[in-house]
Amino acid sequence: MEQAKQKLVVTIEEARCKGCGYCKEVCPKGVFEFEGKLNAAGYSISNPKHTELCIGCNSCVMACPDLALTLNEAE
Numbered sequence: 001m002e003q004a005k006q007k008l009v010v011t012i013e014e015a016r017c018k019g020c021g022y023c024k025e026v027c028p029k030g031v032f033e034f035e036g037k038l039n040a041a042g043y044s045i046s047n048p049k050h051t052e053l054c055i056g057c058n059s060c061v062m063a064c065p066d067l068a069l070t071l072n073e074a075e
Helices: 022-026 059-063
Strands: 008-012 032-038 044-048 069-073
Touching: 008 044, 022 032, 022 059, 059 069
Parallel strands: none
Antiparallel strands: 008 069, 032 044
């Protein structure tokens, strides 16, 4: 029997993101992009552009040194 694909929501707290790129480096599915959007401190922030590809491995959350990422199931 095939399981329904779980929908996940990746959220970035923009004020905490310093644009280190670790989330993009560790993501096995290429969820993250940097598109030049800046936060209030002037850092280029990560954008979870392809959340439909997320497999919920939490690699991005664990790699973020600023605790700027959360990963939750969609309601």
